[in-house]
Amino acid sequence: MAVTKIGLRDAWFQLHKWIGLILAIAIIPISITGAALVWHDALDDWLNPARVVEGSATLPAAAYVSAAANALAPGERLMSLRIPEEGAVVASAARAPQEGGGRPVRTNIWIDPATARVLDRAGSNEGAVRVMHVLHGSLYIPGWGRPIVGWVGVAMLLSSITGLWLWWPTVGSWVKGLRWRRHNNLDTNLHHLMGFWIAIPLFVLSLTGVWISFPSAFAVFNGAQAQAPREAGPSRQQRMRAQPLAAPATSLDAALSAATAAAPGTVSQIAWPTDVEPDWKISVRPAKGRPAQVGIADATGAASIAPPEPREGETTARLMRRIHDGTDMGIVWQMIIFLGGLLPAILSITGLIMWWRARSWKTRLKQRRARRLQPAE
Secondary structure: OOOOHHHHHHHHHHHHHHHHHHHHHHHHHHHHHHHHHHHHHHHHHHHOHHHOOOOOOOOOHHHHHHHHHHOOOOOOEEEEEEOOOOOOEEEEEEOOOOOOOOOOOEEEEEEOOOOOOEEEEEEOOOOHHHHHHHHHHHOOOOOOHHHHHHHHHHHHHHHHHHHHHHHOOOOOOHHHHHOOOOOOOHHHHHHHHHHHHHHHHHHHHHHHHHHHHOHHHHHHHHOHHHHOOOOOOOOHHHHHOOOEOOOOOOOHHHHHHHHHHHOOOEEEEEEOOEOOOOEEEEEEEOOOOOOEEEEEEOOOOOEEEOOOOOOOOOOHHHHHHHHHHOOOOHHHHHHHHHHHHHHHHHHHHHHHHHHHHHHHHHHHHHHHHHHHHOOOO
């Protein structure tokens, strides 16, 4: 049986409607958090003004280490210290492993670069921005959250395609679809017009979101870079679960002295030896050029300078992530994806209103027809 144009349009309509109705509970939080996270750093600074300071570090690294150590809670051990050229110094401490496993939690400590005064401390799983990241990436569903978000992205891909099809006027030029008043109801007009303008950005955001959720499915598109063998050493999961050594054989002062003797300059980062990688790793910023990465063998105190890492090229996977979150993509694209995150939430709400109105109208119509069919008394 041949499929008519009206039948095909009705099929698209049903698919579009049920995607919106069934997945609205997921689409709304994913969309709103995605819009907010376009300006992750600015949002974090606005929500946590105590951590925002101006100026550069003027004290020796040991002063910041001492301040961070005094702020530790029982059972915590310093794991890293980062001294940026501008802004607060940030220390990270490992907490004791949680019972039953789970993602490791770190404590971050912000320190004034001028006075070594502790500005704030918080767990890596705390704060509004962290909540947004987890909600956007996994909906707070352990294990299955990331693939669920990926399949929601697939559904939004279909929704953007079907929505554009349904927006297209059935009679006359497509320009007629751009008019505001296509219906008597405000929510319906908003749904049609916003849906059109956001369809292509939503398609791009959905595609890149699916790519991020299912990296192995798209690995082939990274070509040689994706197929390159991984260097020997601990995996990312092992590093995430690493615990700092309780009593390193080489003291911090000795490690710092050895590092600056091997590579003169200012210490910019310290990583403590752990049960996974039992060496100190210290970055030293010279007066000119790239920072030197110095390794200090904890057992012997011997220093070695790691060869400069080659600058990584732009992989397809990295490009997809930048397109998705707006990193280094300019203010115009960031505004587009901000609206691309915000408008789907509005479309979900207007779609629900439209469905409820149509449902109520159909119920009233059935009741009127039933009354007409009743025999007169």
